[in-house]
Amino acid sequence: MPTLLVIQAHPHIDNSLSLTVGQQFIDSYKAAHPADQVIIRDLYTPEGVPPLNDQTMEAWRKQKFSEKLTADEEQLLNRHASWLTEFIKADKYVFINPMYNHFLPAELKQYLDLTAVAHKTFKYTAEGPVGLLKGKKALHIQAAGGIYHRDGGDPRGDLGDLYLTKMLNFYGVNDVDKLFIEGADAHRDQRQAILDQTLADAKTLAAKF
Numbered sequence: 001m002p003t004l005l006v007i008q009a010h011p012h013i014d015n016s017l018s019l020t021v022g023q024q025f026i027d028s029y030k031a032a033h034p035a036d037q038v039i040i041r042d043l044y045t046p047e048g049v050p051p052l053n054d055q056t057m058e059a060w061r062k063q064k065f066s067e068k069l070t071a072d073e074e075q076l077l078n079r080h081a082s083w084l085t086e087f088i089k090a091d092k093y094v095f096i097n098p099m100y101n102h103f104l105p106a107e108l109k110q111y112l113d114l115t116a117v118a119h120k121t122f123k124y125t126a127e128g129p130v131g132l133l134k135g136k137k138a139l140h141i142q143a144a145g146g147i148y149h150r151d152g153g154d155p156r157g158d159l160g161d162l163y164l165t166k167m168l169n170f171y172g173v174n175d176v177d178k179l180f181i182e183g184a185d186a187h188r189d190q191r192q193a194i195l196d197q198t199l200a201d202a203k204t205l206a207a208k209f
């Protein structure tokens with residue numbers, strides 16, 4: 001039974017374009033793949049994404065030198081391990097986020113830091129780094145107020161998608177689909193039309209994803 005992991009990197013607000021398209025994709029995916037498992041990993045919880053901070057570095061140091069961890073450090077490393085295992089075990093990924101300040105929300109960057117672990121998602125060889133998540137696929141759903149990917153928009157201005165795709169490729173995930181909901185802030189009169197078009201694209205993609 002394949003598992004679809006939905007990484008939801010969005011604050012909990014109404015009328016979000018990316019969450020609306022994401023929900024459409026999930027509903028259509030479930031209808032088309034009723035036996036699959038769908039897991040939603042919300043990055044905007046009070047506990048948040050396990051961080052790479054002072055406490056994590058100290059816990060890793062202690063682990064390396066077989067020193068005794070405090071209960072808090074043990075709990076932190078357990079959280080890291082369980083989030084990483086969830087990511088590795090999934091067969092397909094959906095990332096949902098708004099564009100914030102020409103990039104991904106910080107929580108999603110933190111999630112990519114959490115999942116970039118040598119010997120788990122990639123390894124270094126004499127020929128350079130090799131991804132360990134081969135054969136998996138991903139979808140990036142992102143809303144932006146401006147236009148980057150259509151009507152002559154410059155995709156190099158979308159650093160978030162470039163970075164996410166780079167990290168997925170680094171993990172060995174080379175099959176990366178995209179659903180961009182763009183220009184609804186720049187062209188407010190077209191908001192509904194932009195949303196409707198992407199909802200239709202989400203339905204079509206979900207059936208064959």
Ligand SMILES: Cc1cc2nc3c(=O)[nH]c(=O)nc-3n(C[C@H](O)[C@H](O)[C@H](O)COP(=O)(O)O)c2cc1C
Nearest residue numbers: 016017018019098099100101102143144145146185
């Ligand atoms: C803090 C903040 C930063 C933003 N930065 C950008 C940006 O750099 N480029 C852009 O095109 N839109 C930017 N926007 C607009 C959002 O990407 C746009 O409103 C999008 O629809 C938000 O996604 P959502 O509808 O799923 O919430 C920004 C919005 C906010 C709130």
